[in-house]
Amino acid sequence: MEENIDILAFLEQVMLENTHSYRDDFQLDIRKLTAAAQAPETGNRAFYWMSRPCGTWCLNERSVFIQDSFEHCAWTAYENEPDTIRAFLVIVSGQEQGRPMGKVSPIDYKSNVLNVEKNALHAETVVLNFADGETVTLPYEQVKGRLRQLRDQYGTIEGFHYTVEDEHKLEALIFSARHPPERKSRRPKRVPQRGPDRREPCRT
Template sequence: MGLKFEDVDILDFLGKIVELNTHHYKDDFDLDRDLILGLAGTGEPEDRRLLWMSRPCGTYTLREREVYLEGSYANNVWRFYHEQTRDTVLAYALSVKDAQDGKVAGNIYPLDYGAHVEQMKRLTCPVGKLAVTFGDGTNIIIPCQEKGRLINELTPLHGQPKSITDLPENERELAMILKRERFKRSYHATPGDLKKYMDGLKKSTLRGKLKEAQAAASTRKPPSHKRETER
């Protein structure tokens, strides 16, 4: 049974995780912060359902929907650090509710990263189409197998592609998978104590252990260098 933290300051929470678990390329989180703030303001429900990970060397923010599309960039990233590395990964599902004055409020679900990847692999949907946004703002959906030819034909008319988004072969199937997985995650999660959770991470992560040791050392009294008065 997992935990959930409801109506919390998402960016503040993730920033604390970065301090505990991400030792290098911490500026990745600056990009995450901007991305999460931007997605929170789009009004698209799927832009508010995200997966986030902290690694010793960086962080990632991914749309949950895209993680479940087989072979997509998000799918490959989410799988890679489980299948190809032994990195300590702290992973979370984010449900964004509101963004105001640089703060993002919502719910956070800590994930068992390895178990989540294995479950996701059993449920992924094939990519069938691509949504392409061209330089002049034109949006066109094209079949995957026609990607190269159609983009080459359309680029002289509409400019270079600005973004390419993977779309499922079966939209209804993907929607049902996401609905079911999110319901299970929320239903089986119990409200967590944020302070207790963070204290537990401090005791288990390398950086947390180091900070505890430094704090303990700073409170110790230095040994006295005074010699006893000679008689």
């Protein structure tokens, strides 16, 4: 784990090494992480970030574990090509001279994505934040497939917040993903030591 580092400098180096096209995606990541560093609240500063050969994603950690969210769909879309993905957990702690600072930890994407797909929870409701400041909370089923109608009715959607039936269970899933059990190393088999040969030497 890299602690209290310049997050953008670290991720940019990874992106330059592993992402060969659609590098402009990283500009969106910069804006998202910078906004998190500047926000007064600290509860929404954890992200799953990935570099792939064709672009990057910076996704809210909590939303990745909600099955019906955009973040979940984006994170799990590359399960068949895990060897091309470099993934990290990014936790923003603050800023220095306008640049996000915090912790960056590598994620084993291959095992992580299987865990996310197996254990992610369904969304119960969606809180929608609109450009005019209005906030609307609706059951997920009333939002699914109706974003265009909702935009026509309320205006530009600036943000989503998903809720689940059991928030404690969601928190436990996130904690478990952050602290996976260590794999026990297999001990090499002991080769039995040969004892002293007590046979009498052959007599001639």
